[in-house]
Amino acid sequence: MYRETPHPIYLKDYRPPEFLIEQVELRFELDPEHTRVESRLALRRNPAATRGDGSLRLHGEQLTLMQVAIDGHALTPAEYRVDAEGLTMHRVPDRFTLETQVEIHPSLNTALEGLYQSGDMLCTQCEAEGFRRLTYFLDRPDVMARYTTTLVADRTRFPVLLSNGNPVARTDLEDGRHSVTWDDPFPKPSYLFALVAGDLRAVEDSFVTASGREIQLQIFVEPHNLDKCDHAMRSLKKAMRWDEERFGREYDLDIFMIVAVSHFNMGAMENKGLNIFNDKFVLARPDTATDVDFDGIESVIAHEYFHNWTGNRITCRDWFQLSLKEGFTVYRDQEFSADVGSRAVKRISDVRTLRAHQFPEDAGPLAHPVRPESYIEINNFYTTTVYDKGAEVVRMQAALLGPESFRRATDRYFERHDGQAVTTEDFVRCMEDASGRDLTQFRRWYEQAGTPELSIQSKYDATAGTYTLSVRQETAATPGQPVKYPFHIPLTIGLLGAEGQALPVWLAGESAPPAPGTRLLELTERAHEFTLVGLTERPVPSLLRGFSAPVRVRDDLSDADRMFLMAHDSDGFNRWDAAQTLHERLLLALTDDADHPIPEDYIAAFQRALRDPSADRALLAEVLTLPSETYLSDRMTVVDVDGLHRAHRQLTRCIGERLRADLLAVYHDSAETGDYVFSPEAVGRRALKNLALAYLVRAEDGEGLALCRAQFEAAHNMTDVMAALRLLTEQGGAAAEAALDAFHRRWAGESLVLDKWFAVQAAAPRADALTRVMALLHHPDYSARNPNRVRSLVSTFSNLNQVRFHAADGAGYRFLVGQVLELDPANPQLAARLLKPLVRWRRFDPERQRLMRTELERVLGSGELSSDVFEVVSKALA
Incomplete structure (x- = not known):
């Protein structure tokens, strides 16, 4: 907690x-x-460092020091000093052994950093700076060491004792305790240390590496969860094989372990050889987890496993380089998911997240570069900019280099920097060395905040057979960076002919046309003009194919052009993007004017898509899904909360009414047959079926409502059950209350399923939403100590229920700030993240601005705050 300004x-x-x-x-x-x-x-002076005054400063928080000795000599109080943030020894040799004994109190650790209690088990979370809550240490990522760890505990209460590396000794002690010693042969920073102690059971398997080594695989869970680990184990084995084949990375220890815990601030943690997971990213059965859950588990399992090389074997020099490991690893898990699933749908999902969360972050008071220049609390920089935009920066380098050069570059990175703590500059230099390219200008993606906007204008000259694209890039000022320099932007494009056929993208000056298809253009100046030749008809351009750069685009394409792209573009992402732009334009027009006509050709295009028997069901579901109210609010200069909600309901109702027969046909044609299968085809079929049901129910269609009630009662997979429960809860009334009661009775003992029960009520845009949420705070199953439960209720309401959270009386704002102030003393990380919906208060109308600012000022004036919350609020008000 801070008393003075951090x-x-x-x-x-x-x-x-x-x-x-x-x-x-x-x-x-x-x-x-x-x-x-x-x-x-075992310490030694660093020859690469400037020699100080002979003292040694170690980090330490919430530790009770019992003993301290150097080379066996116990220090007197005059030889050291202890304060709230560490231990200072006044004079130390150049090489020596330091021994300390401290006492800590896991059961009192509600911040879930360091060693804490989760249910009946003990576990650690040391990233970013949690190790200093275990013992006095140089708790920084550029201090890498080998660890030997001995765990001693009551044999009955904690029969399983786990840490990093390989187990090398086990002993039963006479006092009823036992000990296990673990040795990790690979140097690592302190943030990758982990331990777990508990009464756990393991699901076991093995994996044979490309070189023939057999790796023991173990997933540890509480006994009642043993039947929910099969999907996680399959995902792990797929990720291990993929990393060998795609990046040439083989696992290095003899054992790989995952532990699922119920109290966790994040998704998972890549501790060397012992990954600790939020249990929502491990546990799944078809009747307890949705398709989204199954997909999330597969992705997060892969992400943490891939960290073994991109984060563990090679780590960050300092926390400003966080995207070095996170951006690269997100890129790797995205590519894995694209390869094992639908590449187009995966790209759509990733870009939807980027646009909904990272673009607003880039445009708000918390904007920061992928490699930040400063921070007050490092926990606040685990952001979509560092992770998701960081992944886009890696993706752009892969595009600029091409597949072969990029693989050479990553091989060089792994070989050159294995066992080191390095920087983003080291990563980019490997790209340059392997490809011969100069990426000096490209480095601005790491250094400059903000989302570039591309303005693209086109002109067709029928006489000359040319098509000219004029492209200009601009990036708005962000806090601390009023002037922006041009980025190096890869812009991928294609051209379509009148029949939807691909045309060559042939640049003036080239001797021969390339093959028809996608062409990469490079933007390095503020303005470019590209003249394309050999065209006997005006083409329809497919711009920014595959979302080749994290930019916004303003172009001169007509609605007719977008409908053409929606029907014919071979690039799945751009088919979706064309549809999203059409949806967006219509919804914003309806927001401004409720009487704005809904074009017949828009409804006709929707109908043609529904009737296309050859369509990819998963891609079709994405194309026909309207953009969310939260996303649309980011497209407005002043957010019209109520107008957006009304427009969304109006268009949804119109589609449900006008296309009733087609939606019913799609619903029945997509009916579930047989046992649950998690595959791209099955997931796509369920997604399209439940989208059709949503349009029908929101249009208050009698048959649709009956189908919804029947689906809730009869479905055997959680995807279909939750889709129906969500729609019933939105509608309200006796049927909704009966469904909610039945769901709770069925799943009263399943914590992760109950998270869904809380969330579905918090997200329902009903007039009584806030009253219901406040009542649920006192429900016996609600616990403010469990981050998953807090996120399911409080965060879902404030982030997803826009129309009720932003109610004109400001009650939603007061509610959220009350929760933040209650949580901050116990769990600062969670409290700071809850505040994010208030950060962009300047985007709203004057009265809502006043109400939000008042609440932010209430936080700032409330007394002692954590540095986590202080940093978010002070930047929001700056």
Whole structure:
């Protein structure tokens, strides 16, 4: 908690550590109330660092120091100083062994950083700076050491004791305790340390690597969850094989372990050899988890496994380089998901997330570069900019280099920097060295915040047979960066003829036309003009195919052009994007004018898509889904909350009424047959069926409502059950209450399923939404100590129920701030993330601005705040 204004930490102030740690020996005597931690560190002065005053400063928080000794000599109080943030020893040798003993209290650790209690188990979360809550240490990512860890605990209460590396010794002690010693042969930073102790069971399997080594695979869960691990294990084995084939990366230890915990601030953590997961990204059965859950598990399992090389074997020099590991690993998990599923649908999903979350972040007071220049609290930089835009930056480099050069570049990166803590500059230099390309200008993607906007104008000259594209890039000012320089932008395009056929993208000056298809153009100046030749008809351009750069595009395409692209473009992403733009334009027009006509050709295009028997069901479901009210609000200069909601309901109702017969046909044609299957085809079929049902129910169609009730009662998979429950809850009334009661009775013992029950009520845009949410805070199954439960209720309401959260009386704002202030003393990370819906208060009408600002000022004036919350609020009000 802060009493004075916290001071920022700056990238420019980075200095190598004065000391390095070669070997770490840890002994934990584990107990929820009082855990004793003995540490033995082999330290030496760093020859690459500037010599200081001879003292050593170690990080440490919430530790009770019992003993401290150097080379066996116990220090007197005059030889060291302890404060709230660490331990300072006044004079130390150039090489020595430091021994400390501290006491910590896991059961009191509600922040879920360091060692804490989750249910009946003990576990750790050390990224970013949680290790300093375990023992005194140089808790920074550029200090890498080998670890040997001994865990001692009651044999009955904690029969399973896990840590990083390989187990090397097990001993039963006479006092009813036992110990297990783990040795990790690979140097790692402290943030990758982990331990778990509990009464757990393991689902086991094995994997044979490309070189013939057999790896033991274990997923540890509480006993009642053993039947929900099959999908996670299959996902892990797929990810291991894919990483060998795509990036040439083989696993290195003899054992790979995953542990599912119910109390976790994030999704998962890639600790070396011992991944600790939020249980929502491990546990799944068809009757307890939706298609979205199955997809999320597959993706997150892969992401954390891929970190073994992109984050563990090679890690960050400092936390400003966070995207070095996260951006690259997100890119890798996106490519994995695209290869094992539908590439077009995966790209749509990723871009939807980017546009809904990262673009607004880039346009708001919390905007920051992919490689930030400063921070107050590093936990606040686990953002969509660092992760998702960081992945786009890697994707652009892959596009500019081409597949072969990019593979050479990543091979060089792994070979050159294995075992090192490095920077984004080191990564880009490998791209340059492997390809011979100069990426100096491209580095601006790491250095400049903001989303570039491309203005693209076209002109066809029938006489000359030319088509000219004039492209201009502009990037708006962001906090601390009023002037923006041109980015290096890969722009992929295609041209379509009158019959939808691909045309060559033939640039003036080239001797021969290329093959028809996609062409990559490179933008390096503020303005470019590309003249395309050899065209006997005006083409329809397919711009930014595959979303080749994280930019906004303003072009001069007509609605007719977009309907043509929606029907004919071979690029699945651009088919979806054309449809989204049509939806968006119509919804914004209806927001401005409720009497704006809904064009017949729009409804006709919708109908043609529904009737296309050859359509990819998954892609069709994406194309026919309207953009969310939250996304549309980002497209308005001043957000019209109520107008957007009305327009969304109006268009949805119109589609449901006008296309009733087609929607019913799609619903019945997509009916589930046989057992649940998680495959791209089956997921797409369920998505399209439930989309058709949603249009019917929201149009208050009698048959649609009957089908919805029947689906809820009869469905055997959670995807269909939740789709029906969501629609019934939106409608309200006796049927909704009966369904909610039945669902709760059925799943009262399943925490992750109950999260869905809370969330579906929080998201329903009913007039009583806030009253219901506030009542649910007092429900016996609600717990503010469980981040998943808080997110399911409070975060769902404030982020997804836009019309009720932004109610004109400001009650939603007061509710959210009340929750933030209650949570901040216990869990600052969670509290700070809850605040994000208030950050862009300047985008709303004057009265809502006043109400939101008042609540933000209430936070700032409330007394002691965590640095996490202080940083978010102070930037929002700046």
